[in-house]
Structure formats: C-alpha cells, structure tokens
Amino acid sequence: MSTARVVRSGPIRFAVAERFALPRIVPGGQPAPTGDICPQAPSRLDAVMGPPHDRPPQSEDCLHLTVTTPTTSTAGDAHTGRPVLVWLHGGGFSSGAGVLDWYDGGALAEEQDVVVVSVGHRLGALGYLVLDGVSEGNLGLHDQLAALRWVHDNIARYGGDPGNVTLFGQSAGALAIRLFMSAPSARGLFHRAILQSPPLSIAARPLTEARATGRIFADHLARLGADPRTASAADLLTAQLHTATEVQRRTGNFLAPPFGPVADTDPIPDGTGDLDTHPDVPDLLYGWNADDMSAFAEGLRDSGSVHERTSRTYELPLTTLADELRRHGGQVHGYRLDWRPPGSPYGATHCVELPLLLGTPEAWKDSPMLGNLDWPDVDRLGRRVRAAWASFARTGDPGPLPAPLVTVGRTSARQRAAETPR
Incomplete structure (x- = not known):
C-alpha cells in the first residue's frame, strides 16, 4: 500500500533459514518480491473471518515483514523517531502471515503518526515440530525474535524509534508475546505489550507432550513414504492434518493446535516464565472479546455456554496474569470488547477487533463476523480504538477506552497505591 501520506515497504526478507534450522538475520533486509507465506492449510476460522482475499504464494522462504510509515519520516534519528508497533498475527501457530492485507497498518500509521511492522514466521510442524535428530522446536518463536532484532537494528531508517517498541498481537500472536515477556533473549527488544485474546492455558505445552506429538507426525509421514527433512510441503500439511485429528481425539482439546510453543526449550527455558527473574516487565494492555469462544466448537475439555467458555479460557487467566504483573510493579490496563x-451470528467473537486496528476495506469485505455493517461504520469505531492503542504505545496509557471497549481491572500498581487509604 502506498499513498501520499503513508508507505508500506516490503515484503522485506528479514532472515533466512533452512528447514528445521535456526534463522539467520539478513542485515538491512532484502526485497522479497513475491512475499511468500509459510505453507499452510485453510484456517479453521475461515467461517468466522472469511478466507483472505489475497493469496500469496506459499513456500519455506517466508521470513518476511512489512513496514508501514508516514511519508514525512524522521529517519535516522532514534531519539525523535516515531513509536513502533510490531504486529504478531494469530492463527493457532498454523495459519496466517504478516504480509496479508488483513494486517495492513496504513490507517493506524497515518492517523496516529506511528510506524507499524507486521511479521511473518514459520508455522505448524515447520515452526514447532519436536523430533529427535530433526528439530528441537520453537523455530517460529526464534523467527519472531529475529524479526525483533531486525527491527531494533533497522527501524530508525524508517522513522521509527528502536527505544520505543510495542508488541501487539492477537490469539497465537499474543501468546508469543506473553512468552517473550519472560524470555531473557527478548529483553530490551520491546518496551510495551498488547495482548488481544490470548488463550493463556495453551501458551506452551510440556516437552514430553510435544515429543509425543512429533512421533505421531513422523509416523503419519512415514505412511506417506516421506521423511520430515525432505518431504514436500503437501505431504507435511497432510501429516499435520492427520496429527491434529489424532491429538484432538486423544486429548479432547478442540482449542489447542497440534504444534505450538514448547516449554523448557530455548527461548523458553522455564515454561511461561518466572516473572521474578525478569525485572524488565513491560507496560501491558490486555483484553478479550465478550464472545471469544463463539468461534470455536465445544470440546470434551471445554464445554458450556459461550459466556462460560470465554470466561474460563480468556477472562480468568488474563485477570490472574494482570494481578501478577501489578504485584511486580507493572503498569497494567485491561479491556473487554x-x-x-x-447481522453477525458470532457476536463479539474471536478476531472481531482486527478490522478496528488493521487492514483495508477490500481485505475485510464480506467478512461474516462483521455482519451487515458498512465499512464507514467499522472505520468510525476503528479510529477510536486505533487512537487508544497508539496512545498506549506512545505513553504506556491508552487513556479512557472508547465504547464498546469496557475497562476491566485497575490501571496500574501506582494508581492502586494512590487509592489505598493510609
């Protein structure tokens, strides 16, 4: 996207990686003319969001990002540069890509005078397989860390301030951010965090469980006569689908994807992290959508009404995290959308906030979750939400949240102390 007021640069190849190998950062980046995305099957949320209208090629050369910035740049001056918001997309660690038009940051950058970076990384088995002699897992997280290092080293050239970086992400992207909040290797690479509807209970699976899933995956590939190191993308996706079905049948968990972050594996040395060992707790804005779980079928381990399942999966774990961060002195702000x-049968469902922040009218055209709303109605609310997100990125305070965002929890440890009778 390029207009008189904003430029979307990229796709930019920020790193390269052989299959099941760690990423190697490309200094300065390289143009990625076709903007390939990681091989993936259609998203399980296509019925809710609608399938993406843009269909980039799929290949393992997928470590690409875009940078969207106002054209009147303060490039090269890290002290006067604009706040940077780095977007990590959702998709259950198995679908999506930062280069998709859903995640165009043009409106956010233009209206709020910020720089928006949207990141792609490896997904599914390519990003998270744990299998002896093949992959140790968490490669998708390493890809995202490589992107953050690239941003730190290069964003001043795009008018951004590497000393004021906010990570914002939804669902799986928010889970990755939660893990980075406690990862020593991410320290200093970001300064604030926005978590949108992360199902925290599946942030990182035990290493023993990941190894068992890896063996199931390898068995399914063997039935296809393939080896994970040399299999075609089509065979990898077929084995991944069979693995998901088998793991779901064994566990009764319909929410967790078969492949995702693994605890006790670099860069997550101790599961979701021990905040006592991480003094650099960032400012946090967190929240969920009132009907998040309307997007997902009931499972044996997660039954009940949409409200009950949303409360168990999102509200209660997020509230616990917020309280923990406040105890460690974090400036914490919560919302419920x-x-x-x-006209939408899904209500305030998972992903419904995305068009309020990112994307174009064409990208979100005919999205089922938007019902019969016209884009000007979506954009009218979106302007207010984008202003709150940018205010948080700039100052650590989103200000009064616009309806239908409802403030939840106390805003900060500092305010709580001020409100305590002496």
Missing part, C-alpha cells in the same frame, strides 16, 4: 456487529 462488547462489540456485536448487527
């Missing part, structure tokens, strides 16, 4: 677009 109650926006239910008219």
Whole structure:
C-alpha cells in the first residue's frame, strides 16, 4: 500500500533459514518480491473471518515483514523517531502471515503518526515440530525474535524509534508475546505489550507432550513414504492434518493446535516464565472479546455456554496474569470488547477487533463476523480504538477506552497505591 501520506515497504526478507534450522538475520533486509507465506492449510476460522482475499504464494522462504510509515519520516534519528508497533498475527501457530492485507497498518500509521511492522514466521510442524535428530522446536518463536532484532537494528531508517517498541498481537500472536515477556533473549527488544485474546492455558505445552506429538507426525509421514527433512510441503500439511485429528481425539482439546510453543526449550527455558527473574516487565494492555469462544466448537475439555467458555479460557487467566504483573510493579490496563456487529451470528467473537486496528476495506469485505455493517461504520469505531492503542504505545496509557471497549481491572500498581487509604 502506498499513498501520499503513508508507505508500506516490503515484503522485506528479514532472515533466512533452512528447514528445521535456526534463522539467520539478513542485515538491512532484502526485497522479497513475491512475499511468500509459510505453507499452510485453510484456517479453521475461515467461517468466522472469511478466507483472505489475497493469496500469496506459499513456500519455506517466508521470513518476511512489512513496514508501514508516514511519508514525512524522521529517519535516522532514534531519539525523535516515531513509536513502533510490531504486529504478531494469530492463527493457532498454523495459519496466517504478516504480509496479508488483513494486517495492513496504513490507517493506524497515518492517523496516529506511528510506524507499524507486521511479521511473518514459520508455522505448524515447520515452526514447532519436536523430533529427535530433526528439530528441537520453537523455530517460529526464534523467527519472531529475529524479526525483533531486525527491527531494533533497522527501524530508525524508517522513522521509527528502536527505544520505543510495542508488541501487539492477537490469539497465537499474543501468546508469543506473553512468552517473550519472560524470555531473557527478548529483553530490551520491546518496551510495551498488547495482548488481544490470548488463550493463556495453551501458551506452551510440556516437552514430553510435544515429543509425543512429533512421533505421531513422523509416523503419519512415514505412511506417506516421506521423511520430515525432505518431504514436500503437501505431504507435511497432510501429516499435520492427520496429527491434529489424532491429538484432538486423544486429548479432547478442540482449542489447542497440534504444534505450538514448547516449554523448557530455548527461548523458553522455564515454561511461561518466572516473572521474578525478569525485572524488565513491560507496560501491558490486555483484553478479550465478550464472545471469544463463539468461534470455536465445544470440546470434551471445554464445554458450556459461550459466556462460560470465554470466561474460563480468556477472562480468568488474563485477570490472574494482570494481578501478577501489578504485584511486580507493572503498569497494567485491561479491556473487554462488547462489540456485536448487527447481522453477525458470532457476536463479539474471536478476531472481531482486527478490522478496528488493521487492514483495508477490500481485505475485510464480506467478512461474516462483521455482519451487515458498512465499512464507514467499522472505520468510525476503528479510529477510536486505533487512537487508544497508539496512545498506549506512545505513553504506556491508552487513556479512557472508547465504547464498546469496557475497562476491566485497575490501571496500574501506582494508581492502586494512590487509592489505598493510609
């Protein structure tokens, strides 16, 4: 996207990696003319979001990002540069890509005078397989860390301030951010965090469970006569689908994907992390959508009404995390989104906030979760939400949240102390 007021640079190849190998950063980046995305099957949320209208090629050369910035850049001056918001997309660690038009940061950059970076990384088995002699797992997290290092080293050239970086992400992207909040290797690479609807209970699976899943995956590939190191992308995706079905049948968990971050594996040395060992707790804005779980079928381990399942999966774990961060002195702000677009059968569902922050009218055209709303109605609310997100990125305070965002929890340890009677 390029207009008189904003430029979307890229796709930029920020790193390269052989299959099941750690990424190697490309200094300065390289143009990635076709903007390939990681091999993936259609998203399980296509019925809710609609499938993406843009269909980039799929290949393992997928470590690409885009940078969207206002054209009147303060490039080269890290002290006067704009706040940087780095987007990590959702998709259950198995679908999506930062280069998709859903995640165009043009409106956010233009309206709020910020720099927006959107990151792609390896997904599914390519990003998270644990199998002896093949892969130790968490390669997708390493890809995202490589992107953050690239941003730190290069974003001043795009008018951004490497000393003021906010990570914002939804669902799986928010889970990755939660893990980076406690990862020593991420320290200093970002300064604030926005978590949108992360199902924290599946942030990182035990290493023993990941190894068992890896063996199931290898068995399914063997039935296809393939080896994970040399198999075609089509065979990898077929084995991944069979693995997901088998793991779901064994566990009764319909929410967790078969492949995702693994605890006790670099860069997550101790599961979701021990905040006592991480003094650089960032400012946090967190929240969920009132009907998040309307996007997902009931499972044997997660039954009940949409409200009950949403509370168990999102509200209660996020509230616990917020309280923990406040105890460690973090500046914490919480929200609940109650926006239910008219004509949508899903209500305030998972992903419904995305068009309020990112993307173009064409990218979100005919999205089922938006019901029969016209884009000007979506954009009217989106302007207010984008202003709150940018205010948080700039100062650590989103300010008064616009309806239908509802403030939840106390705003900060500092305010709580001020409110305590002496």
